[in-house]
Amino acid sequence: MAEAAVPLLSIRGLRKIYGQTVANDHIDLTIAAGEVHALLGENGAGKSTLVKILAGLTRPDGGTLHWRGEPVHLDSPKTARRLGIAVVLQHFALCPGLTVQENLRLAGLDRPDLQRFKTQAARYGLPVPLDSCVMHLSASERQRLELLRCLTQEAQLLVLDEPTAMLGPAESRTFMTLMRQLAAEGRAVVLITHKLQEVLEVADVATVLRRGRVVGRLTDLDAANARDLATMMVGDLPQLQPAPRTPPRQLPALTMHRLSTAAHRDHGVALQELSLTVRRGEILGIAGVAGNGQEELLAVLSGLQRTSPASLLLEDEPCGHLGVAARRTLGLAYVPSDRLGVGTVPSMTLAENVLLTASGMSQLGWVRHGRLAVRTREILAHFHLHQPPQTRLADLSGGMAQRFLVGREISAQPKVLLAAHPTWGVDVRCAQDIIAALLELRAKGCAVVVVSEDLDELFALADRLAVLYRGQLSPAWPMAEVDEHRLAQAMAGLAPTAGIAEHHALAAG
Amino acid sequence: MRWLRADTALLSGLAAMVLGALLTALAMKMLAIPAIETIQVFFVDPVADGFGRRQLLITAAPLFLCALGLSVAFRGGVQNIGADGQLMSGAICAGGLALAHPHMGVLLLPACVLAAAAGGMLWAAIAAALRIWCGASELLSSLFLVYVAQLILTALVSGPWREPGGYGMETGPLPDGAMLPVWGGLHAGVWLLAILGMLWWLLERHLVMFFRLRVLGEAPEAARYAGYRSDNLIWAAMLLSGALAGLAGYLQIAGPLGRLNPDLSSGYGFAAIVVVFAGQLGCLGMALTSLLVALLRLGAENAQIAMHLPQSVGLLFQGVFLVSFLLCQRWVPILLERMATMTTRRRTAHGA
Numbered sequence: 025m026a027e028a029a030v031p032l033l034s035i036r037g038l039r040k041i042y043g044q045t046v047a048n049d050h051i052d053l054t055i056a057a058g059e060v061h062a063l064l065g066e067n068g069a070g071k072s073t074l075v076k077i078l079a080g081l082t083r084p085d086g087g088t089l090h091w092r093g094e095p096v097h098l099d100s101p102k103t104a105r106r107l108g109i110a111v112v113l114q115h116f117a118l119c120p121g122l123t124v125q126e127n128l129r130l131a132g133l134d135r136p137d138l139q140r141f142k143t144q145a146a147r148y149g150l151p152v153p154l155d156s157c158v159m160h161l162s163a164s165e166r167q168r169l170e171l172l173r174c175l176t177q178e179a180q181l182l183v184l185d186e187p188t189a190m191l192g193p194a195e196s197r198t199f200m201t202l203m204r205q206l207a208a209e210g211r212a213v214v215l216i217t218h219k220l221q222e223v224l225e226v227a228d229v230a231t232v233l234r235r236g237r238v239v240g241r242l243t244d245l246d247a248a249n250a251r252d253l254a255t256m257m258v259g260d261l262p263q264l265q266p267a268p269r270t271p272p273r274q275l276p277a278l279t280m281h282r283l284s285t286a287a288h289r290d291h292g293v294a295l296q297e298l299s300l301t302v303r304r305g306e307i308l309g310i311a312g313v314a315g316n317g318q319e320e321l322l323a324v325l326s327g328l329q330r331t332s333p334a335s336l337l338l339e340d341e342p343c344g345h346l347g348v349a350a351r352r353t354l355g356l357a358y359v360p361s362d363r364l365g366v367g368t369v370p371s372m373t374l375a376e377n378v379l380l381t382a383s384g385m386s387q388l389g390w391v392r393h394g395r396l397a398v399r400t401r402e403i404l405a406h407f408h409l410h411q412p413p414q415t416r417l418a419d420l421s422g423g424m425a426q427r428f429l430v431g432r433e434i435s436a437q438p439k440v441l442l443a444a445h446p447t448w449g450v451d452v453r454c455a456q457d458i459i460a461a462l463l464e465l466r467a468k469g470c471a472v473v474v475v476s477e478d479l480d481e482l483f484a485l486a487d488r489l490a491v492l493y494r495g496q497l498s499p500a501w502p503m504a505e506v507d508e509h510r511l512a513q514a515m516a517g518l519a520p521t522a523g524i525a526e527h528h529a530l531a532a533g
Numbered sequence: 534m535r536w537l538r539a540d541t542a543l544l545s546g547l548a549a550m551v552l553g554a555l556l557t558a559l560a561m562k563m564l565a566i567p568a569i570e571t572i573q574v575f576f577v578d579p580v581a582d583g584f585g586r587r588q589l590l591i592t593a594a595p596l597f598l599c600a601l602g603l604s605v606a607f608r609g610g611v612q613n614i615g616a617d618g619q620l621m622s623g624a625i626c627a628g629g630l631a632l633a634h635p636h637m638g639v640l641l642l643p644a645c646v647l648a649a650a651a652g653g654m655l656w657a658a659i660a661a662a663l664r665i666w667c668g669a670s671e672l673l674s675s676l677f678l679v680y681v682a683q684l685i686l687t688a689l690v691s692g693p694w695r696e697p698g699g700y701g702m703e704t705g706p707l708p709d710g711a712m713l714p715v716w717g718g719l720h721a722g723v724w725l726l727a728i729l730g731m732l733w734w735l736l737e738r739h740l741v742m743f744f745r746l747r748v749l750g751e752a753p754e755a756a757r758y759a760g761y762r763s764d765n766l767i768w769a770a771m772l773l774s775g776a777l778a779g780l781a782g783y784l785q786i787a788g789p790l791g792r793l794n795p796d797l798s799s800g801y802g803f804a805a806i807v808v809v810f811a812g813q814l815g816c817l818g819m820a821l822t823s824l825l826v827a828l829l830r831l832g833a834e835n836a837q838i839a840m841h842l843p844q845s846v847g848l849l850f851q852g853v854f855l856v857s858f859l860l861c862q863r864w865v866p867i868l869l870e871r872m873a874t875m876t877t878r879r880r881t882a883h884g885a
Contacts, residue, residue: 328757348760360758369752379744380759386741393739 030093032057032181032212033109038087040073047073048084049236055181060203060213062227064220064257066313066477070236071185071216078183078214079111080104110179112170114186120159124169127158131173141176148172148202164195171202182206183214188222189315200226218257218313220516224250232256254512257313270467272306272487277471278325278440279337283344285324293317293495295324300490300500302440307462307472308500309486313515314477317495318444322475325442326358327351338440352381355439359430359446363422367429370418375400377417378432403431407457423454430458434465441465445476459484479511493517542813545865546858549811553857557850566842574839575832575850585831587718591789593820593827594723595620595781599805600812600819601733602777606770607809609746610753613771615660615675616778617802618682619653623779624786625686626652628793631711632694632704641710645783653779654772656682661771665764671771679802687795694793703794713787722784733816746770778802799830807851811858822858826851 033055040048048070055061065071076082080098089096091107098104104111118127128138138154145152150168158166167187174182184203188196203213203226215227223230224245230253232240240256279301287294295317302308312318323329325336327348336344338354346354360367368377375393378400379385385396400413407427409420417425430446446462447455462472462485475492476482482489483503490500491514498514561568579585599616606613627649630641637644660675687702696705713720737743749756749766756763785797804826811825812818833847 326758327760348758349762350760352760358758362754365752366754366758369748369755371751372747376744380748380755389741391739391741391744 029056031055031090032092034090036088036090038074038077038089039085040070040077040082041085046236048077051087051233051236051238053231053238055212055214057180057212058207058210059228060207060215060226062223062230063214063216063233064218064223064230064253065233066218066257069233071233073236074233075111075113075183075185075216078104078109078181079113080109105177105179108178108180109183110174110177110181111183112167112174112185112187114189116166116170118158118166118169121157123157124152124154124161127169128173133173133176137176141172144172144175148175148205150202164191164199167191167199175206179211181212181214183216185216186218187215188217188219196222218315220250220253220257223253250516250518251509251512254516254518255508257512257515269463269487270305273304273469275304275339276301276337277304277306277339278302278473280325281335281337283324283331283335285320285329285331293320295320295495298497300497302471302473304439304471305466305469306487307466307474307485309482309489310473310475310492310497311479311482311489311511311515312477312492316492318475318477318492320495321492322358322360322442322444325473326356326360352383352436357381357433357436357438357441359433359441359443361444361448363426363429364418368417368425371416373414373416374404374411374420374428375413377428378403378413378435381432382436399435403428403435406435407431407461423450426450427454427457430461434461438470441470441472443472443474445478445481446474447481448476448478455481491515541866541869542815542818544869545861546818548865549854549858549861552861553854556853556857560849560853564846566840566846571836571840571842574836575847576828578839579828579831579835583718588831589824589827590719590723592830593823594726594788595784595801596805596808596823596826597730597820598722598726598781598784599778599802600808600823601729601816602774603805603809604812604814604819605743605746606774608743608750608814609766609770610750611746611767611770611774612670612672613657613660613675613774614672614806615656615677615679615802616774616781616805617798617800618675618679619656619775619778620782620785620798620802621679621682621686622656622782623649623651623653623776624782624793624797625682625689626655626779627711627783628704628707628786629689629694631707631787635708635710638710641708642713645711645787646780649779649783650776651779653775653777653782655775657771657775657778658768661768664771665767671767683795683798686793686797690793690795696792701794704792706792707787711787712791713784720784720788722788726784730816730820737816742766742769778805781805804830804851807855810862811855813862825854829854 031054035051035053038048038051039046051070051074063071063074073082077084077098080101080103083099089098096103096107098109119130122130125138128141133141142154150172152165152169152172153161158169161169171182188199191199200222203215207213207228215222217223227245228243230242230245231238232253234257242253280298283295283298285295293316298321300308310318310321320329324331327346327350330347331344333342333345336342338351338356341354343351343354364370369380375396379391379396382399385392385399397413404411404413409424409428411420417428420428426446430443433441441462443462447458450458466472472485474482474485486503488500488502489506491498491511493514494517501510558568561571580589599620603613603616627645630648631645634641656678657675660671660678663669663674664671690704691702694704696703699705713722715721716724745756745761746766746769748759749761749763753763756766781801782798785801786793790797808819808822808826812820812822829847829851833844833850836842836846837844
């Protein structure tokens with residue numbers, strides 16, 4: 025590693041502020057030629073902002089960038105490209121209707137470049153069919169195309185945003201080898217990811233971002249410090265407040281029994297034999313790094329995706345084969361993560377948004393507006409929202425919309441409430457209101473399943489916590505038994521898989 | 534908020550009328566036709582007497598009926614643009630029944646009404662089935678089915694159904710029992726449609742199916758989340774709009790035409806799309822726009838006779854008004870909003 029030499033890129037005190045959020049806060053980062061530098065962090069840690077700055081798409085609000093020791097201003101993507109910085113975004117910037125060649129022309133490659141493109145493709149063993157339409161290429165072929173384009177344009181610093189997110193295991197491995205090869209040639213590779221395993225395999229240096237700041241940096245990576253990395257990503261665990269709670273009742277409200285799904289197309293995660301029981305009057309938290317099967321789990325629990333009948337029980341009723349509406353009738357309510365456009369229709373009024381999922385608001389296909397208005401007012405009053413029922417939902421602030429959404433689902437008096445990070449992106453007071461409402465629901469005997477990547481939220485709510493990793497679920501630990509080590513290990517996928525057996529014993533007992 | 538939005542719709546409608554009039558004047562200038570006389574011939578003469586006004590309502594009726602159906606489909610994001618074909622299919626079914634069984638007595642009229650609705654639904658069902666079972670765009674298939682219906686209609690009226698010893702490509706007159714009764718110079722369809730128009734806002738406000746279609750159109754993910762069966766909703770929207778278009782076909786043959794001919798649709802199914810968008814999917818808006826479109830059609834006919842202007846001038850005016858409506862719908866709210874923000878800014882600046 026070229027540590028004595030002038031680093032390829034050095035970033036000092038980089039800052040970027042969006043309105044009230046500090047996306048990047050005093051980031052210092054040094055990237056040397058010939059190294060694979062991993063940038064780790066949760067969603068919202070500030071990785072994307074940093075990538076956009078490096079690509080020249082966003083200008084920083086403070087700090088300096090030095091390229092080979094010279095101060096530079098990355099004021100446009102062109103400047104970045106001229107210096108030799110190439111960014112491969114997670115969602116490729118390709119025109120699907122054009123052929124590979126046409127796309128390359130569009131990216132500014134002329135005939136001699138095309139020739140070099142072919143040479144590069146042969147050299148790295150990355151075949152790309154030049155005359156195919158991009159829409160007929162697989163995800164990995166598209167990625168090869170983008171990567172080869174960067175190499176043809178003589179990129180010295182390659183920034184790869186979640187490059188393996190769309191790849192299968194075998195393809196991922198090939199890709200890792202390629203990254204090492206590129207580094208060996210004296211280029212620098214910045215790998216943005218939240219997969220620890222990858223980082224350990226391929227990176228020389230890892231920098232961990234959390235909440236816009238650099239919280240740790242590790243060199244000489246090996247399996248021994250995987251846990252350190254995970255701990256850095258997770259951060260300090262929130263203090264448990266031993267609020268007096270009634271113990272959960274023994275009756276099962278929701279039972280998953282060897283719940284499995286197939287992976288969706290070439291990406292997505294397959295859920296593997298999840299077994300877990302949530303009891304009445306209990307809040308179960310499901311933690312995990314994003315992209316480990318959360319979306320899939322929510323889809324299969326809410327009924328958006330169906331499975332075999334017996335793999336999911338609502339109380340004693342097999343419901344795996346039922347759709348959303350039928351599960352709703354059985355007493356399942358769902359607060360989705362996307363509150364605008366999924367959980368609600370922004371262009372409609374609050375009353376209409378109550379009508380969206382509330383039962384008993386119509387008779388023989390005829391809306392009962394009187395009842396609907398009463399129900400809407402009840403929901404609004406319960407959450408101290410002072411808008412009239414005819415307000416458009418889009419006129420509510422984010423926090424108000426979320427309180428409305430939670431309120432609407434609670435008003436269905438469900439037996440099981442499924443909530444995807446219910447306090448995400450709302451202010452503190454609003455989050456407290458929502459947490460209080462969920463705890464109140466728990467006290468009434470409802471079972472609540474909270475799927476979230478935010479540990480603060482999970483610790484404020486959960487009675488037990490399980491971790492989802494690559495479609496597998498850890499045993500659900502009572503909160504008293506959850507410590508940083510255990511959680512970090514499980515979230516990084518280092519937990520012994522024997523957990524499943526342990527869980528079966530627990531469920532049986 | 535609600536009032537402001539209602540005002541915005543009204544303002545954009547008025548702005549569209551003004552813009553349309555200006556552009557029309559410009560077009561007249563370019564065509565070197567006398568403006569005052571043309572306006573007189575186009576917009577005043579056709580409705581100068583009671584007969585003309587009744588003609589206006591009779592012409593507007595099938596337009597409005599098609600538009601009501603289409604507005605339901607468009608709300609749900611179901612792009613049924615083949616109302617013209619569904620109209621012809623309805624007319625073929627009802628007309629065929631009436632011609633084949635002229636002696637059904639009092640049952641003939643209701644049977645024809647049902648046949649017309651069924652014919653329209655059948656034609657829409659083909660497009661719906663292709664969309665739901667094969668994933669084919671209903672926009673294209675419903676449009677192409679228009680031509681299929683047109684060819685079938687032409688084949689029938691020039692072949693097996695052609696009036697023996699008649700002059701043109703048309704059937705013989707429908708039996709009296711199949712004709713709509715005439716009350717006060719207007720056929721029953723117009724009266725019933727007026728009542729339906731008044732009830733429509735009630736249906737819009739109260740029918741769960743209409744609500745669900747709106748959800749499907751405005752936020753399909755929310756419809757999925759809420760557990761709505763989008764396939765069923767698409768079926769319902771297609772069948773309803775098809776049925777109403779089929780009935781519009783019946784209004785034509787059992788009202789002003791009295792028989793089937795290849796031109797019985799007069800493009801009403803396509804003009805209805807104009808009516809739906811210019812009327813902004815609202816019942817009153819659609820009623821007014823169908824009257825306007827009907828007036829333009831009558832005006833064009835009148836201008837052809839009185840001023841020897843080609844009928845395409847009428848189409849030109851219709852196009853001008855459609856473009857004005859669409860432009861104003863898009864830009865008037867944006868302009869209003871900009872003006873509002875500017876005023877607030879100025880106020881804030883004064884405050885500070």
